[in-house]
Amino acid sequence: MSQQYANIVGFGKYEPENVLTNADLEKMVDTNDEWIVSRSGIRERRIATDGEQCSDYAAWAGKQALEMANVAPEDLDLIIMCTNSPDMLTPPVSSLVQDKLGATNVGAYTLTAGCPGWVYGLVQGTAMIESGMAKNVLVIGAELVSRFMDYTDRSTCVLFGDAAGAVLLQATDKKCGLLSYELGSDGSGGEHLILPGGGTQLPPRPENMGNRDDWYLYMNGREVFKFATRTMVSSLDNVVRDAELTFEDIDYFVPHQANLRIIEYAAGKAKLPPEKVVTNVQGFGNTSAASIPLAMCQAYEDGRIKPGQTLAFASFGAGLAWAAAVFELGEF
Ligand SMILES: CC(C)(COP(=O)(O)OP(=O)(O)OC[C@H]1O[C@@H](n2cnc3c(N)ncnc32)[C@H](O)[C@@H]1OP(=O)(O)O)[C@@H](O)C(=O)NCCC(=O)NCCS
Structure with missing residues (x-):
């Protein structure tokens, strides 16, 4: 087999509809728009609504990445689900995402490495493809960090938001990738x-x-x-x-x-x-x-x-x- 490289062939994302602005936060904690913008640059963030789960966001972003590349869910070899805010401790959220994507006979695991988790996933997915062990690897980053925020703690709650992003890595013999x-x-x-x-x-x-x-x-x-x-x-x-x-x-x-x-x-x-x-x-x-x-x-x-x-x-x-x-x- 010729040298394999892992290219990104699909991008996907999910942006929650519910917006929480700095003005909204001013009504919740002792903060103000000027402080938040000057210290962090943040003006607003998206927050999940009741009933939405991390696995939903991940599956929506993953589906978009697959559709862009015209790859069917069952043609995946591996899903690397990078998150710090899974639906629950067990079962692993990666399996919930695999099921929601309808990706049958596909390996899936959850990777937790703080915010850099998705970059860790990109490196691991690349290694699987370059070694010849996989052809299509979905690397998803999805978070509902708002569920773990204390909305009385102004030093933290103003900084975080919810969303998902995904890429499909695919084997190619043309030189590119990591x-x-x-x-x-x-x-x-x-x-x-x-x-x-x-x-x-x-x-x-x-x-x-x-x-x-x-x-x-x-x-x-x-x-x-x-x-x-x-x-x-x-x-x-x-x-x-x-x-x-x-x-x-x-x-x-x-x-x-x-x-x-x-x-x-x-x-x-x-x-x-x-x-x-x-x-x-x-x-x-x-x-x-x-x-x-x-x-x-x-x-x-x-x-x-x-x-x-x-x-x-x-x-x-x-x-x-x-x-x-x-x-x-x-x-x-
Ligand atoms: C959190 C952060 C924005 C604070 O900015 P800062 O310039 O360091 O501000 P300080 O922590 O020095 O706080 C200054 C003052 O603002 C106050 N303050 C904190 N949050 C506030 C808020 N939301 N609104 C108004 N005042 C606030 C503090 O209580 C402090 O008051 P004090 O001096 O009377 O004690 C900044 O430290 C930061 O970005 N840290 C890294 C966070 C990060 O990247 N986290 C993600 C990791 S993945």
Whole structure:
């Protein structure tokens, strides 16, 4: 078999209809539009309505990616479902998504690696294809982080939103795909972005329910900010160098959408002009593992992202973990 490469041949996304603006948040917590915009760049975010689930968003985004590539769900070899906000602990949300897609006889697993999870999934899906073990791999990022937000905690709830994005990776013998990557983890900083309840340490038992803070996402914004700026700059630099490219060779930088200040800082260090940086944080907030595939799909739909381009990704988040990659798009 000739050398196989993993190309992106389908993009998909789901943007929830329900919009939560900064003005809405002003009525819920002690905050204001000026503070949120100046600190984060966020003006509004999308929030799931009652009854919607993570597996719904993932399946809708995944279906769109499959339709774009004209690939039937049963022709998939693998679904990598990247999320931090699954429908439930068991069954794995990946199996719920597989079922909702009608993808019979397809392997599926859930990948949880904080916000960088989707970049981890892209690297893993590529490895499956380049090794000859798979031909079609769906890599989805989908989040309903709003379900884990404390809407009385102004330091966190203003930053996050819900959405999904997906890509279909497909084998090709034409050279393209992943040129370089970096996956990183520093669990010693885990306490800075944490939701303690619901696992083996604090199982969901009535006697553990007393402290409400254990059941919401807590973030130490200043510590995460320091970690984010450091790792985004260094990992982006490393992957561009490992790909034997310069920043001038990058057509678009699609960063994790946590905070416009962090994105602008990283892009500035790399001397990437604003027109080469894809952002949606202003209208969607931080959609965790969905943020990069969502932003990429939006940039494809508005005509910016095209075949043959070279993209750079960089992400950071809970773990604390980070990931970056350079990806050359083939024909699609
Ligand atoms: C959260 C973040 C926007 C805060 O910005 P900041 O400039 O660091 O602000 P600070 O934390 O210094 O807080 C400044 C003040 O604003 C207050 N504040 C916090 N949230 C507020 C809000 N929503 N509205 C108004 N005031 C708020 C704080 O209480 C603090 O008040 P104090 O000085 O009286 O204690 C910023 O730290 C950040 O983006 N961190 C990284 C978050 C991130 O990327 N998370 C996702 C990881 S995947």
